[in-house]
Amino acid sequence: MTNNLNSKRPYDGQSHTDAGERGKTLVEGLTMRDVADCFARALFQSSGEGPFYDASAVGDGCRLSNQDMHRIDLNTISPGAWQNSLTCEIEKMMGIFPNLPGSKPPARQKGTVGALVVCQNDSCASEISYPLDQVSMFEGAPICQQCYEDGDYGARDDKDNLLVHWGDLPAVSLEDLRA
Numbered sequence: 801m802t803n804n805l806n807s808k809r810p811y812d813g814q815s816h817t818d819a820g821e822r823g824k825t826l827v828e829g830l831t832m833r834d835v836a837d838c839f840a841r842a843l844f845q846s847s848g849e850g851p852f853y854d855a856s857a858v859g860d861g862c863r864l865s866n867q868d869m870h871r872i873d874l875n876t877i878s879p880g881a882w883q884n885s886l887t888c889e890i891e892k893m894m895g896i897f898p899n900l901p902g903s904k905p906p907a908r909q910k911g912t913v914g915a916l917v918v919c920q921n922d923s924c925a926s927e928i929s930y931p932l933d934q935v936s937m938f939e940g941a942p943i944c945q946q947c948y949e950d951g952d953y954g955a956r957d958d959k960d961n962l963l964v965h966w967g968d969l970p971a972v973s974l975e976d977l978r979a
């Protein structure tokens with residue numbers, strides 16, 4: 801693998817790493833603050849098992865801030881893990897994580913879907929069916945955004961904000977429906 805920081809060097813690392821095919825992906829749709837947030841999230845994610853890791857693992861429900869970076873002993877952080885986490889966090893914000901070569905994009909990203917599914921809320925299910933990309937997986941079953949956000953499904957903090965936002969729930973795949 802070519803080992804320097806020249807931006808013209810080949811993407812000749814292993815395909816699932818940023819040094820290879822995966823690293824060719826253009827960053828799209830993010831602001832500079834988003835990227836800076838990913839940098840902070842990546843630090844928390846590379847801190848290993850513990851309060852920072854746990855708090856950062858919940859996506860937009862993360863209650864850590866930039867200030868919390870000062871509470872981490874950088875001597876305990878692997879620079880490589882931090883760097884890998886950074887690009888994973890950017891992929892998550894772009895909605896393409898894990899961006900593995902040859903894998904299909906998540907259903908949420910597709911323009912067309914071939915199946916309709918119903919929400920796990922029975923009264924909702926009796927009214928409407930949704931394209932795959934309009935539902936997310938929650939506790940093993942599809943749920944629509946309205947039921948998730950207005951209903952009594954996800955855990956909430958003391959300000960009644962969902963700990964895991966709708967946008968961070970996993971997409972529903974056809975494989976999920978066969979399970």
Ligand SMILES: [Zn+2]
Pocket residue numbers: 919920921924925943944945946947948
């Ligand atoms: Zn519903």
